[in-house]
Amino acid sequence: xxxxxxxxxxxxxxxxxxxxKSVLSSDYLTQGPKVQQFxxxxxxxxxxxxxxxxxxxxxxxHLSALALGVNAQSRVISTPFTFVATANCVTYCGGQxxxxxIDPHTGIMQPEAAERLLRQAPxxxxxxxxVVDYAGYPADMEAFRRLANRYNLWLLQDAxxxxxxxxxxxxxRLHRCGNGRYAELTTFxxxxxxxxxxxxxxxxxxxxxxLYRKLMQLRTHGITKERSRLQQWxxxxxxxxxxxGYNYRLSDIHAALGLSQLARMEEALQRRRAIARRYDxxxxxxxxxxxxxxxxxxxxxxxxxxxGRKAAFxxxxxxxxxxxxxxxxxxxxxxxxxxxxxxxxxxxxxxxxGACFSxxxxxxxxxxEQTYVIEKLLSFNERI
Ligand SMILES: Cc1ncc(COP(=O)(O)O)c(C=O)c1O
Numbered sequence: 001x002x003x004x005x006x007x008x009x010x011x012x013x014x015x016x017x018x019x020x021k022s023v024l025s026s027d028y029l030t031q032g033p034k035v036q037q038f039x040x041x042x043x044x045x046x047x048x049x050x051x052x053x054x055x056x057x058x059x060x061x062h063l064s065a066l067a068l069g070v071n072a073q074s075r076v077i078s079t080p081f082t083f084v085a086t087a088n089c090v091t092y093c094g095g096q097x098x099x100x101x102i103d104p105h106t107g108i109m110q111p112e113a114a115e116r117l118l119r120q121a122p123x124x125x126x127x128x129x130x131v132v133d134y135a136g137y138p139a140d141m142e143a144f145r146r147l148a149n150r151y152n153l154w155l156l157q158d159a160x161x162x163x164x165x166x167x168x169x170x171x172x173r174l175h176r177c178g179n180g181r182y183a184e185l186t187t188f189x190x191x192x193x194x195x196x197x198x199x200x201x202x203x204x205x206x207x208x209x210x211l212y213r214k215l216m217q218l219r220t221h222g223i224t225k226e227r228s229r230l231q232q233w234x235x236x237x238x239x240x241x242x243x244x245g246y247n248y249r250l251s252d253i254h255a256a257l258g259l260s261q262l263a264r265m266e267e268a269l270q271r272r273r274a275i276a277r278r279y280d281x282x283x284x285x286x287x288x289x290x291x292x293x294x295x296x297x298x299x300x301x302x303x304x305x306x307x308g309r310k311a312a313f314x315x316x317x318x319x320x321x322x323x324x325x326x327x328x329x330x331x332x333x334x335x336x337x338x339x340x341x342x343x344x345x346x347x348x349x350x351x352x353x354g355a356c357f358s359x360x361x362x363x364x365x366x367x368x369e370q371t372y373v374i375e376k377l378l379s380f381n382e383r384i
Pocket of ligand 1: 056057058059061082083086132160161188189200201202
């Protein structure tokens with residue numbers, strides 16, 4: 001196939017383009033009505049009380065870490081099997097991240113591995129846990145909440161891969177990722193390879209009003225225009241900077257695109273699920289081992305473990321199939337390697353990193369393209 005088939009790609013329709021165009025001819029390119037509409041629709045979709053739109057998934061993580069009080073004295077536990085932004089949000093605030101290993105069959109941090117770190121450290125060493133729904137697999141947030149409660153920790157869920165994902169709790173109740181029931185805060189990313197493409201964009205959801213208010217301030221320089229005593233002295237133009245915040249706002253142009261895409265979430269998820277099912281069937285009984293699925297999997301990535309991964313990767317790339325490795329474990333990144341207190345063993349991460357890559361999965365992937373991807377990977381498989 002001449003055309004390159006990427007591992008992920010946006011899905012833009014005429015309705016999306018019309019939504020963006022209408023903002024371009026409106027009064028507000030930013031700080032207009034679309035951001036609030038997007039927030040309300042997103043909160044309604046995931047079932048949370050509040051949603052705060054921001055300029056990227058990274059900004060969502062940074063603001064979350066700030067709102068949760070991460071500072072130079074903080075220590076936080078997270079997964080090493082993620083994009084660097086997950087760990088960076090703690091580092092931005094001067095805190096330290098310690099990694100707990102993953103289950104190599106799902107890519108999700110093991111609560112037992114996190115608990116081992118917690119048990120070994122003096123009480124009060126850690127303040128929080130950051131869980132990632134790797135590839136869209138919905139982590140068992142009820143189990144992580146129990147752990148967090150036992151050790152008096154906050155819980156931040158990085159659901160950059162899991163918009164639309166869900167899991168069932170021990171009572172059989174369905175929880176959409178980010179509904180605010182278990183994690184204090186959940187973050188999402190709207191980068192073009194994700195479920196909702198804004199270009200760049202992100203969201204934070206929560207049920208906690210105090211955190212919501214903090215996030216709204218931090219997103220706009222830490223400034224509030226709420227009435228204060230000093231307003232009378234200054235005048236009606238008065239605004240007040242109460243904390244050190246940022247400009248992490250989402251523009252109305254991006255929000256209109258996100259809102260339009262949100263309307264197609266279920267259709268997009270169905271399409272991703274159908275692609276995953278077809279891969280599952282095609283690789284049954286072969287040497288290609290997909291990661292575990294789940295009913296509420298959001299299928300941002302379709303990750304397989306392949307014997308001879310490097311050769312397989314090169315073979316697929318040579319055939320214009322742009323597979324990608326998600327991820328180089330964060331502790332292997334030179335920046336973190338130099339800062340980690342002591343070398344630790346992460347057999348789950350080593351196992352998965354040593355064998356995996358992600359196959360193309362996105363709503364506009366055609367049946368013909370998927371057939372080509374399957375044929376190529378199976379033809380590599382026959383050579384080993
Ligand atoms: C797990 C995870 N967290 C956070 C991010 C950061 O999101 P963004 O690219 O929107 O800043 C990404 C981006 O790929 C990610 O994969």
